[in-house]
Amino acid sequence: MLRLNIRAGEIAVHDSRLVRIEACLDDGRVTVQDLATAEMSDLPLASLQARSSIEIGSPVDGHLEASRSTKDIPWQRASTREQALTALFDGSGPWGERAQGIAKSYGITKRTLYRWLALYRDVAVTSSLIPRPCGVPVGARRLDATREALVNTVIERKYLSRARPTIEEIVRIVNQRCIEEGYKSISRNAIRARIRKLDPRTRTRTRYGAKAAHSKHAITPGSFPVERVLQSVQIDHALADVIVVDERDRLAIGRPWITLCIDVFCRGVLGFYVTLDPPAVTSIGMCLTHACLPKEPWLRARGLGHLHWPLSGMPEVLRADNGKDFRGEPLRRGCREHHIKLDFRPMATPHFGGHIERLIGTMMGRIHLLPGTTFANPRERKGYKESIHFLGVRTAQA
Numbered sequence: 001m002l003r004l005n006i007r008a009g010e011i012a013v014h015d016s017r018l019v020r021i022e023a024c025l026d027d028g029r030v031t032v033q034d035l036a037t038a039e040m041s042d043l044p045l046a047s048l049q050a051r052s053s054i055e056i057g058s059p060v061d062g063h064l065e066a067s068r069s070t071k072d073i074p075w076q077r078a079s080t081r082e083q084a085l086t087a088l089f090d091g092s093g094p095w096g097e098r099a100q101g102i103a104k105s106y107g108i109t110k111r112t113l114y115r116w117l118a119l120y121r122d123v124a125v126t127s128s129l130i131p132r133p134c135g136v137p138v139g140a141r142r143l144d145a146t147r148e149a150l151v152n153t154v155i156e157r158k159y160l161s162r163a164r165p166t167i168e169e170i171v172r173i174v175n176q177r178c179i180e181e182g183y184k185s186i187s188r189n190a191i192r193a194r195i196r197k198l199d200p201r202t203r204t205r206t207r208y209g210a211k212a213a214h215s216k217h218a219i220t221p222g223s224f225p226v227e228r229v230l231q232s233v234q235i236d237h238a239l240a241d242v243i244v245v246d247e248r249d250r251l252a253i254g255r256p257w258i259t260l261c262i263d264v265f266c267r268g269v270l271g272f273y274v275t276l277d278p279p280a281v282t283s284i285g286m287c288l289t290h291a292c293l294p295k296e297p298w299l300r301a302r303g304l305g306h307l308h309w310p311l312s313g314m315p316e317v318l319r320a321d322n323g324k325d326f327r328g329e330p331l332r333r334g335c336r337e338h339h340i341k342l343d344f345r346p347m348a349t350p351h352f353g354g355h356i357e358r359l360i361g362t363m364m365g366r367i368h369l370l371p372g373t374t375f376a377n378p379r380e381r382k383g384y385k386e387s388i389h390f391l392g393v394r395t396a397q398a
Helices: 070-090 095-105 110-122 145-159 167-181 188-196 200-208 210-217 281-292 296-301 329-337 350-367 392-397
Strands: 011-014 017-024 029-034 040-044 233-239 252-254 257-263 268-275 317-320 341-344
Touching: 017 110, 070 095, 070 110, 095 110, 145 167, 145 188, 167 188, 200 210, 233 281, 233 350, 257 281, 257 350, 268 281, 281 329, 317 350, 329 341
Parallel strands: 233 317, 317 341
Antiparallel strands: 011 017, 017 029, 029 040, 233 257, 257 268
């Protein structure tokens, strides 16, 4: 524990400020002088604290041990400065001579030592002596009020619109306006910094709409508890990102539709159905039939008897989106016939069907590895060499 000697001339700390004890009073109080303001006051003895105990060495402020990490360098420099001030307080002799000698031993000027002393008098803690970075503070804005208003106006009227212009287009518009008004041009980084400061949800809502903003930024708390297999099953359709061709001429027929259902408890695929027809109640019926029946006969018929697919059975709850094929009367009657509860997620809330949506996304990623894939969008097909299996006729004709 640090010791404080109660005597006249001793330097102490009161409320993070340096004070000098001038006199000791009989009622357990002391008269002190604030070293920063020179004000005199009487304080309780218990309110005073000893200064940090630092071993006085002779390290130079700009030369630290090589073993120190980069993160420790500012703190070590502050500690070195505090050592210099401690030597100044605890030394003997005239103040000016002491300051001159300490400044010389630490390789600094007397003025620099007094500058550290001014910082330390205000807040007598080591962190007050941490070197401050030079230059413009991070996040500071250097545009004048006129150009600042111009940039904000262009961002509000042009960037935050459904036209969704790029940042490069906003830079061009801003500098065109500057030329017209006779102002100095504004850098691209300055404009980008102001766009980054925009509220993300507001930016998405104004550029892409409320639905996109809710989907991207809305908080979705809570959980979806399921206690057993077949308690909750999700079902949905997806258009596969691959082109099917005929067996003989290899001419393109179209992209197939896949209907999938997943058990939420074990995250296993319960059943699926592939067809070239658009989604309909028939696809749902075939997928549910495949989900309910044992898979062993289906696997043996396709020469896959060595595989094990143990999932099968009647779901307790079938959850789907609000497509007209799921909302149709045939599916309602079928679920009622077999005592399956049919549940629909709220409108425009795809996260309520997150398990089946994630399964579809994973499956599409695997499909993109097949020859003849269309990928998720046409831009991803750039430079893609299609398989000979899909373009045999055109290659032969060429």
